[in-house]
Amino acid sequence: MEASGQNTKEMRLQEALRETLRYEMARDPRVFVMGEDVALFGGAYGVTRGLLQEFGEGRVRDTPISEAAIVGLAAGAAINGLRPVVEIQFCDLLPLCMDQLVTHAARYHYMTGGRISVPLVVRNKYGTRPGGGPSHSSCNHGAFIPFPGLKIIAPTTPADAKGLLLSAIRDPNPVLCFEGHLLYGVKGPVPEGDYTVPIGKAAIRRPGKDLTIVTCGGMVLTVDQVAQKLGEKGVAVEIVDLRSLAPLDTETILASVAKTKRAMIVDEGPVIGGLVAELVAVIQEHLFSDLKGPVARVGAAPIPPPHSGPLVDAMIPSVERIEAEALRIIGA
Amino acid sequence: MEASGQNTKEMRLQEALRETLRYEMARDPRVFVMGEDVALFGGAYGVTRGLLQEFGEGRVRDTPISEAAIVGLAAGAAINGLRPVVEIQFCDLLPLCMDQLVTHAARYHYMTGGRISVPLVVRNKYGTRPGGGPSHSSCNHGAFIPFPGLKIIAPTTPADAKGLLLSAIRDPNPVLCFEGHLLYGVKGPVPEGDYTVPIGKAAIRRPGKDLTIVTCGGMVLTVDQVAQKLGEKGVAVEIVDLRSLAPLDTETILASVAKTKRAMIVDEGPVIGGLVAELVAVIQEHLFSDLKGPVARVGAAPIPPPHSGPLVDAMIPSVERIEAEALRIIGA
């Protein structure tokens, strides 16, 4: 399981994903990769580079621009015994394959009385940034949690990227993997060999006694900066990196908040509905009388992701905004 | 605005919707209706019956089974000056047109710098019931609130059905209208003539001082039964019928909870993420210190909507389950 004494190698998150695909494709002939530009070009973000050469056209396929069929064919292949890993170029395109994913693939195991399962991984990129704009830089990772039958992961570190993706490929259920646009290039140590991180387990990125901040993906790095600055001001922040958005690791979250008695949710996505609201709801449900104040939430402003830099800066939680909010609820 | 001294006529919710369409189509030549089986047959639930005969094939169109294009063409027609009202036969099909709706129609006004607006109404039916099953009886009305640019209404009474639908047709933005399967046949007084209910305003269905229950759609009727039983036990429940899910009328909700100091959210849909979680989050955010206990939530079990009666009964909140939960949080 977790990296215990395993040798590690320093690499980018993008490489960690690639190594994981190579590793599992070599180990399990049922695994194959399909998506737009994934074969000859190696993927819009280079994650699948080299796989075509290593595993051939049968198992590494460029597809037409047909998101619904990419996910639908993958589900069909999964039903018939394979382990597809498909790439959807960015999360803004998930609505195009949403019917196949949430109404069919995700419900199939339950609705067939458990006779059929759909081991399917849908990788996609997310993240609002200057130049992306309204159709290319959404953060809808939090919007899929109301749909039963879907597992959702969002790795922050290269090690988790490997461990979670490997777990996802081996999971008998559909797993949606959100990869942060700005995280692909981030380096970190990655355990070699067979390394998995269980889906549904969060990680404490930083221990602290005064305030719990629950977040995920790229925001973990932003929040870590906040924690450092607050540390200098004598406020000890505990950071919970969700890693899995569905199922949520409420145990770890609640244990942390039970200790700090103050909680704040920070996310790149909208605070309305979805993940952020769910975290607030769960915490107040279980720890209402322990809490020193309401659970705070800091997230993206409720607007479509804009193109221009200043507009994006105003939309996405900044170190300053998060710190100010943290100080406010600490009452410092 | 609200029915003030207007003459009313007793009719089914289904008829109220039909009368509204007739009224506005006669008044505004820009309004037209399109969808599967809406013309010759008058709609799967009879809502559009007679419109073809009255307004002709140009403005009342049967379509092929193409949900994405139905919404996409409607959006294009709206951009070019018309006021489309389309019918999607049930909410399980919304994922098929979700890209057109949330990524394009809903973002268009903002993303064009306000140059273009998309006055579009997408009517659809929702509701989990025996015999519907996993692809025909979802309750995803709560899952669309994280997406900016979309207004969402869910009328409970025939009068609101008229008032909200008329407001929706006249609204310059895309409006998603959720119609409860079991509500179509429910009768009530409907103001005649030009009657609108503002989008974004909830209604107090029943005043009470001990507990606020926030709900919407068909659940309002179930919760009313609960309130009656609790009334006999001396517990005065205040029922807030949301009527609009986006934008949410937080003012009315918070005013009620500020008075009762206890809140419970009840919904036919999943409690995870979406609408229910949002309501919990908003209330605890603003009224944390006034609340006598955590905001409770009662909703559908996190499973796909099943086919068989007993399974549905176990999934959807019942009078008994809601009452028990209410008594628990009242501490009675």
Add this chain to the structure above:
Amino acid sequence: MLDPIQRKEMLRTMIKVRAFEEKLTDLYQNKAMFGSTHSYRGQEAIAAGVCAALAPGDLIASYHRGTGHLVAKGADLYKLLCECMGRADGYSKGRGGKMHMGDLSFGFLGNTGTVGATVPFATGAALAAQIRGSGEIAISFMGDGAMNQGVVHESMNMAGLWKLPVIYVVENNLYAMTVSLEKSVAVKHLAERAAGYGFEGKTIDGNDADLVYEETSKAADKARRGGGPTLLECLTYRWDGHFGGDPGTAYRKREEIEQWKGRDPIRRLKEKLIAGNELTEADFDKMSKAAYAELEEVASKAVASPLPAAKAEVDDVFARE
């Protein structure tokens, strides 16, 4: 061409399919079911003809009007009927009803109530067969209305591109619910669309079981030999309304319905067999009685079978493996 014994088997299957539909309608009218039915009566030659051409390992995906395909592919009638009735012994434990099942033990990839939604599943199953080289082919049954769903277009394009071993069987019964074909498409034959995906499309008489068998066999051979997909548009008609409660006469002329009933696929095969001295009226009556008797027996057992317990099965949403 099938030999006499096989053709009689095909006839027996058609009778069984119809008997099942009529029993379902019974049960629906007697309020013994949750939800409704989508009667397959009138289209029996397609399910029977297609399935007669398949090898045991071959796969089928179905749709809302799917019970006929299941019976023809060899589903267990008790489990099937129980599922239609929302009983615990059903294929899906009562969770899915007639529109939501799946069981690979008899090559059934599944069906759903969303028009067109299983077309990519069948196509993807064929992709798996190609990648693995396992030799099975997949049948994708769909109605004419499904041809206008985006995902069906996308799937067929990928199947043509990769020469996947899949056969698209479009059961063109001239109506999508209440909307007639002329109000749904501007093309004369839906089969013409196959050209746009780079494979062959044929429009055939879907009420001629022998023909459906022949064309499916050809397409299956081609698919197995790596020749890629085929679209078979089978012209047919549903005798009954779209669903249980629909008389089917608000949008269809009575004459049209009668005309098509005159083209009864069962009677057609029966008469051909009798004309060829391969069947007697007596044989036919025996077959019929046997089929209806079997249904009676299965139905009485299903009616007496338990409903699922009233519990939310949250632990069964995810596969554990």
Add this chain to the structure above:
Amino acid sequence: MLDPIQRKEMLRTMIKVRAFEEKLTDLYQNKAMFGSTHSYRGQEAIAAGVCAALAPGDLIASYHRGTGHLVAKGADLYKLLCECMGRADGYSKGRGGKMHMGDLSFGFLGNTGTVGATVPFATGAALAAQIRGSGEIAISFMGDGAMNQGVVHESMNMAGLWKLPVIYVVENNLYAMTVSLEKSVAVKHLAERAAGYGFEGKTIDGNDADLVYEETSKAADKARRGGGPTLLECLTYRWDGHFGGDPGTAYRKREEIEQWKGRDPIRRLKEKLIAGNELTEADFDKMSKAAYAELEEVASKAVASPLPAAKAEVDDVFARE
């Protein structure tokens, strides 16, 4: 056929389109933009030829490779360039960038970055024209890759069914990002798909502005007369990479690129005009200089223009009207 003056105008438009693209590339390379570019160089004859055939009230919908269409349709270069650069004076106030704009004042229905997503918008705009009887037609520009999106299929079917006044202009530049046409479809000409929707499809040389104009005019007349849609597959090639950062050589042979550059649509029209004694080299140079000079001026103004304020414009999400 256009008269000499009009053809020179068309040439002028093509030069302007190219000048704009080259200026954008400049700005991109000088990091003066947010995000990237999708160069239209090599495809100028399509935007210019199509727009030359339109009446003032006609509408166009565009896609990610859309700046060429906007310039040809008469967009304000300053507002357009500002938007590409995310400036406050841009068409979308910097919110949309080059892929997300719309302004009916010059008949521009809009573009988005989702492949195929504006095809239903153009189709729906044509539906509005038909219902209202207002006489305008709509052009739906798209790349070859869009032909494999479900919603495009659904839209074309409805357009054929209802004979909507829309023209689908498929700019087939042989690649969808890095995936070649042969790896995307199994059909030889994308235009063949139109038959499946009941209207005419033609494959034409998209680098011949005169021809594009002619075919668009015919299709436009047909559409105005109630004859329904036409699909024009315009064969062409993008000279540059898919986006600013892409050299475009990882998936395309250099010879292929050079070959197509030899078919320069601007030079072709220029030489035809010169051969017909309707243009001199000097005229051409004057046109060019003027176009590039105009771009320089616009660009310097745009570069000096303000960025939007750093505020979340939550009040601008909903239209108030």
